[in-house]
Amino acid sequence: MTLKKILTTVTALLMSVCFAATPAPAAQPAADLGGNPGDSVVLKWKNGKRAVFMLEFDDSYPTQIKNVIPELTKREMVGTFYIVAGGGLLKNLKTAWEQAAANPYVVLANHTFTHKGVQNVEELETEVSQAQDAINAYYPGRKNPRLISFGQPGGVPWKVSKEEFKAVLAKHNLINRPHFYGPPFHHKSAAEMIAVVDLALKKGEMGHLDFHGVGGDWHVTPLDWFIALLDKLESERDRLWITDPISWHQYQTERKTAELKTLKSEATEIRLSLSSQADPALYDMPLSLVTRVPADWKACAITQGTVKTRAQAVDGQVRYDAVPGGGEIILQPAG
Ligand SMILES: [Zn+2]
Known part of the structure; x- marks a missing residue:
C-alpha cells in the first residue's frame, strides 16, 4: 500500500467515525x-412537551422587581405577577412595574385593587374592575376583551357566595387560578420545591409554585432556593412547557x-x-x-x-x- 493509499484509507476511516458520531437532527x-x-x-x-409548569408571584413585592424578574428574564422564563395595583407597594415602584409590564417574560394578573378583601358583591365588582382597568392601562395596544388570570387574596374577609364570585369573574373574562401552593407554607426547602417539578413531569400534567417575597420582604423564599428551582426548570426545559395560567388554560x-x-x-x-x-x-x-x-x-x-x-x-x-x-x-x- 502506497503512502497515498494509506492516507486515503485513514482519512476515510476518520470520516466514517466522524459521520457516525454526528448526532441526528433533534428528533x-x-x-x-x-x-x-x-x-x-x-x-x-x-x-409536544411532557408537562407544564407555572411560576406565580403575589402582591407586587419589591423583591419581585429586584430579584425575580431579572432571574426570569436572564433565563427567558415566564412568571405571572398578581399585582395589587391600588396598593402602596406597587405605587412606590410605579416606574419599575411599568417597565416590568413591557418585559415579554412578565404577565400581569388580577389580585384585586387593594387586597383588603370584600364585604359584599358590590365591593368585589369594584375591586375586580379597578384592578382590571389598571392592568389594561399597562397594555394599551392589546386586544380587549381577553382572558386575564385571577388570584384571590388570602388572609382577608371574602364575604361573597360562590355564585356571586363566579358571575363577577365571568363578567370580566377572569379565569380563577389553581389554589395557592408554594413556599414557605407548603414547601420547606429547595428540594421540596424541586419535587413539585418532578411530580408534574411524572404525571405529564401541570405543576405550579406560588411566591410572595423572594430573598426578602414577606413570607420569604430564600433566593438560593429560588435559583435552585430555576436551574431545575432550565435543566428540564426540553420536557417542560413553562408558561402562564391563561396560556395553559x-x-x-x-x-x-x-x-x-x-x-x-x-x-x-x-x-x-x-x-x-x-x-x-x-x-x-x-x-x-x-x-x-x-x-x-x-x-x-x-x-x-x-x-x-x-x-x-x-x-x-x-x-x-x-x-x-x-x-x-x-x-x-x-x-
Ligand atoms: Zn396576596
Missing part, C-alpha cells in the same frame, strides 16, 4: 399516530373540545380542519399538531389562513401549530 418524539398520510393528532401540551380548554378532520389526503397535498367549542374570540392559542405525511416528503409547507410555516418531516411525521377555527390547514411537500 421529535414520535406521536401515537395512524399509519395513513393525513392521520393527525393534537398533542397534549404545546410543542386556553391550550387545555381548546384541546379538550378540539375536532380534527382530514378533508383531503393526496400525494402532493393534505387538507385538515380544526375546530373547538371554545369561543374563538377568547381562545386563540395555537394548538400543536402532528400529521403523518407521505414517506417522500422531506419537509412540509403549512398554510392556515395568512400564516405560512415550514417544518421538517421526521419519520414521516410533521409537527406544527394551528389555531382552532383559523381556517383550513394545508400541508404540501417543500424542498
Whole structure:
C-alpha cells in the first residue's frame, strides 16, 4: 500500500467515525399516530412537551422587581405577577412595574385593587374592575376583551357566595387560578420545591409554585432556593412547557373540545380542519399538531389562513401549530 493509499484509507476511516458520531437532527418524539398520510393528532401540551409548569408571584413585592424578574428574564422564563395595583407597594415602584409590564417574560394578573378583601358583591365588582382597568392601562395596544388570570387574596374577609364570585369573574373574562401552593407554607426547602417539578413531569400534567417575597420582604423564599428551582426548570426545559395560567388554560380548554378532520389526503397535498367549542374570540392559542405525511416528503409547507410555516418531516411525521377555527390547514411537500 502506497503512502497515498494509506492516507486515503485513514482519512476515510476518520470520516466514517466522524459521520457516525454526528448526532441526528433533534428528533421529535414520535406521536401515537395512524399509519395513513393525513392521520393527525393534537398533542397534549404545546410543542409536544411532557408537562407544564407555572411560576406565580403575589402582591407586587419589591423583591419581585429586584430579584425575580431579572432571574426570569436572564433565563427567558415566564412568571405571572398578581399585582395589587391600588396598593402602596406597587405605587412606590410605579416606574419599575411599568417597565416590568413591557418585559415579554412578565404577565400581569388580577389580585384585586387593594387586597383588603370584600364585604359584599358590590365591593368585589369594584375591586375586580379597578384592578382590571389598571392592568389594561399597562397594555394599551392589546386586544380587549381577553382572558386575564385571577388570584384571590388570602388572609382577608371574602364575604361573597360562590355564585356571586363566579358571575363577577365571568363578567370580566377572569379565569380563577389553581389554589395557592408554594413556599414557605407548603414547601420547606429547595428540594421540596424541586419535587413539585418532578411530580408534574411524572404525571405529564401541570405543576405550579406560588411566591410572595423572594430573598426578602414577606413570607420569604430564600433566593438560593429560588435559583435552585430555576436551574431545575432550565435543566428540564426540553420536557417542560413553562408558561402562564391563561396560556395553559386556553391550550387545555381548546384541546379538550378540539375536532380534527382530514378533508383531503393526496400525494402532493393534505387538507385538515380544526375546530373547538371554545369561543374563538377568547381562545386563540395555537394548538400543536402532528400529521403523518407521505414517506417522500422531506419537509412540509403549512398554510392556515395568512400564516405560512415550514417544518421538517421526521419519520414521516410533521409537527406544527394551528389555531382552532383559523381556517383550513394545508400541508404540501417543500424542498
Ligand atoms: Zn396576596
